[in-house]
Amino acid sequence: MCGIVGYIGKEQAAPLLLEGLSKLEYRGYDSAGLAIHNGTDVEISKCKGRLKVLSDLTEGGAAMQGSLGIGHTRWATHGAPSDTNSHPHINANSSIAVVHNGIIENYLKIKNRLLEKGYEFQSQTDTEVVVQLLDSYYKGDALAAIAKVMTKLDGSYALGIVFKDRPEELFAVRKDSPLIVGVSETGKFIASDVPAILKQTRDVYYLENGEIVRLTRNEVNFYNSDLEPIEKEMKTVQWDISAAEKGGYKHFMLKEIHEQPKAVRDTINPRIRNNDIVIDELNMSEEDIKNLKKIFIVACGSAYHVGMTGKYVIEDLARIPVEVDMASEFRYRNPILEEGTLTIIISQSGETADSLAALREAKEKGVKVLGIINVVGSSIAREADNVMYTWAGPEIAVATTKAYSTQLAAMYLLAMHFAKVRGTISGEQFDHMLQDLRRIPDQIQSILDNGVSKLQYIASHYVAVKDSFFIGRGVDYTTALEGSLKLKEISYIHSEAFPAGELKHGPIALIEEGTLVAALLTQEDLYKKTISNMVEVQSRGARVLAITNEGNEEAAKVSEMAIYIPNTDKHFTTSLSVIPLQLLSYYVAVGKGFDVDKPRNLAKSVTVE
Numbered sequence: 068m069c070g071i072v073g074y075i076g077k078e079q080a081a082p083l084l085l086e087g088l089s090k091l092e093y094r095g096y097d098s099a100g101l102a103i104h105n106g107t108d109v110e111i112s113k114c115k116g117r118l119k120v121l122s123d124l125t126e127g128g129a130a131m132q133g134s135l136g137i138g139h140t141r142w143a144t145h146g147a148p149s150d151t152n153s154h155p156h157i158n159a160n161s162s163i164a165v166v167h168n169g170i171i172e173n174y175l176k177i178k179n180r181l182l183e184k185g186y187e188f189q190s191q192t193d194t195e196v197v198v199q200l201l202d203s204y205y206k207g208d209a210l211a212a213i214a215k216v217m218t219k220l221d222g223s224y225a226l227g228i229v230f231k232d233r234p235e236e237l238f239a240v241r242k243d244s245p246l247i248v249g250v251s252e253t254g255k256f257i258a259s260d261v262p263a264i265l266k267q268t269r270d271v272y273y274l275e276n277g278e279i280v281r282l283t284r285n286e287v288n289f290y291n292s293d294l295e296p297i298e299k300e301m302k303t304v305q306w307d308i309s310a311a312e313k314g315g316y317k318h319f320m321l322k323e324i325h326e327q328p329k330a331v332r333d334t335i336n337p338r339i340r341n342n343d344i345v346i347d348e349l350n351m352s353e354e355d356i357k358n359l360k361k362i363f364i365v366a367c368g369s370a371y372h373v374g375m376t377g378k379y380v381i382e383d384l385a386r387i388p389v390e391v392d393m394a395s396e397f398r399y400r401n402p403i404l405e406e407g408t409l410t411i412i413i414s415q416s417g418e419t420a421d422s423l424a425a426l427r428e429a430k431e432k433g434v435k436v437l438g439i440i441n442v443v444g445s446s447i448a449r450e451a452d453n454v455m456y457t458w459a460g461p462e463i464a465v466a467t468t469k470a471y472s473t474q475l476a477a478m479y480l481l482a483m484h485f486a487k488v489r490g491t492i493s494g495e496q497f498d499h500m501l502q503d504l505r506r507i508p509d510q511i512q513s514i515l516d517n518g519v520s521k522l523q524y525i526a527s528h529y530v531a532v533k534d535s536f537f538i539g540r541g542v543d544y545t546t547a548l549e550g551s552l553k554l555k556e557i558s559y560i561h562s563e564a565f566p567a568g569e570l571k572h573g574p575i576a577l578i579e580e581g582t583l584v585a586a587l588l589t590q591e592d593l594y595k596k597t598i599s600n601m602v603e604v605q606s607r608g609a610r611v612l613a614i615t616n617e618g619n620e621e622a623a624k625v626s627e628m629a630i631y632i633p634n635t636d637k638h639f640t641t642s643l644s645v646i647p648l649q650l651l652s653y654y655v656a657v658g659k660g661f662d663v664d665k666p667r668n669l670a671k672s673v674t675v676e
Contacts, residue, residue, distance in 0.1 A: 072259075076284055077253045080134050081129070084136055088140045090262040091260060092140050094260070096118065098152065104135040104229055112131060145174070145192045165198040165201065167197060170222045170223055181199050197220070197224070200216045201216055210279065213228065214294055222243075236281060245445065246258070261461070272299045279294075318662075324468045330459040331469075334457050351453075359408075362411060366394055366413035366422060377481070383638065392425070394412075402428075404432040410435070410437070412447055414445075418445050436450075439478075443456060466556045466669075476507070479639060522647055532582075536562070537554075540597055541593055547565070548564045550585060553649055582604075594619065616633075616634050616640070619631075
């Protein structure tokens with residue numbers, strides 16, 4: 068989850084590295100550092116805190132001269148945030164510098180062995196064992212030393228490496244943590260993610276597991292773990308650089324909330340042709356779809372909530388049994404994956420470590436895997452049997468919004484397509500749903516156009532809330548999960564989500580005067596039951612906020628405030644009801660004075676288990 072940038076070329080490295088790190092700060096922001104080869108020595112500057120502290124310390128990079136360097140922005144795993152634990156890490160005589168993203172699972176074993184050999188360690192990080200191992204194996208052949216170190220490391224890593232006695236070379240390697248190589252007219256780059264180098268180049272190579280790259284000012288050489296040269300195809304990034312900038316918005320999160328109509332439209336429209344749903348990348352025949360016996364949906368965080376929605380929608384429409392698993396638990400329960408099973412992996416980044424492990428578990432057991440991914444060329448995208456891309460564009464804010472909405476759209480498309488092929492919905496129902504599906508982007512836009520000021524007003528009433536609960540039934544429960552997560556992620560208000568009917572089985576004991584209860588009511592056949600739950604908590608002092616369909620006046624009578632969303636097919640309501648919840652969380656967090664793009668203890672693209 069840390070961010071890595073490296074550069075070798077004609078320009079001064081430090082300012083470029085700082086600029087690149089600023090685009091990766093969503094990956095970690097508790098400390099940052101640079102290692103710059105000045106032609107004679109490797110100079111290190113690193114510190115605890117946001118990237119601005121490092122920028123001020125180095126005068127925007129001007130205080131560190133040299134055209135070869137590596138940079139890092141950290142999300143702490145091993146060792147608390149501190150100057151010492153910050154990257155880059157160096158060996159005793161400062162002849163090797165390393166930056167690392169990932170986790171070295173066997174670092175204690177390696178560290179103890181190195182301590183026995185007389186090595187001394189300065190930090191509490193797992194990363195320091197890498198640089199000390201390199202020191203022990205380096206005899207003048209950098210590639211050989213790196214390859215040897217790779218055989219000793221268990222876990223995940225992307226490494227950027229600089230050697231003092233090699234002022235014209237930059238090295239990098241990856242295993243289960245993302246790393247790309249960029250090529251521009253003025254130099255070569257390594258980076259954890261595209262935004263870091265997008266201002267400099269769109270020409271990139273994607274490193275595969277176990278690959279090493281050696282960069283000079285004029286060459287890019289790739290090797291496998293046996294140090295055999297390999298050829299790789301250069302790719303061109305299609306993003307516009309403005310997509311990775313704030314564009315006048317105060318925060319990336321607010322910008323990305325407002326980008327949802329376009330993102331959902333871009334995901335839906337190419338797959339609707341001649342009043343039908345055509346998913347070319349699915350690569351499943353009608354016979355394959357009819358023979359499906361079970362679907363596993365595996366994901367983490369907000370993507371898991373998408374999977375929960377997908378379960379309701381796919382089971383109701385296509386009548387296929389669906390299990391939804393948290394990716395971090397999928398492998399450990401030894402899932403039964405039989406013939407006729409489809410595993411769907413949902414991930415924005417396509418690099419989520421637990422989801423990637425679940426993918427490999429499913430493939431190892433011979434089950435077809437479909438990835439629903441946003442980042443083209445990511446690890447999950449490359450390893451899945453087939454990929455359904457969500458065209459959300461770059462998502463920078465840690466708290467996902469537009470990626471979540473496009474994943475929902477992908478779920479709807481799949482459910483409707485499966486249902487039509489299997490004959491479990493009528494042609495008339497399909498046509499009606501298709502009309503509603505096409506309207507979703509415009510309906511999201513109408514909520515954004517007409518509801519922002521009201522949401523700001525509502526949020527101002529809940530800034531001081533200490534505890535909150537989100538409740539709903541059916542797909543409203545899955546929306547409640549996401550609304551609760553958003554609020555806790557960025558406002559740090561204690562929040563939980565429950566099926567509304569479960570309140571009386573324990574959670575209602577926690578309701579007291581002033582507790583916020585956000586109640587979702589978009590399923591008309593369940594209105595009365597959820598309203599009863601709202602009355603139950605209101606009578607115990609809760610402040611009830613209702614999110615419901617236009618025309619449901621009963622909800623307003625039993626709530627402190629009510630938010631109305633446009634009417635749509637009952638299977639699609641999550642796409643609309645989540646928008647006010649995103650805005651509510653955003654404005655509550657802003658009202659509390661927090662940096663919503665960089666919530667504490669969290670980072671984007673969770674590439675460690």
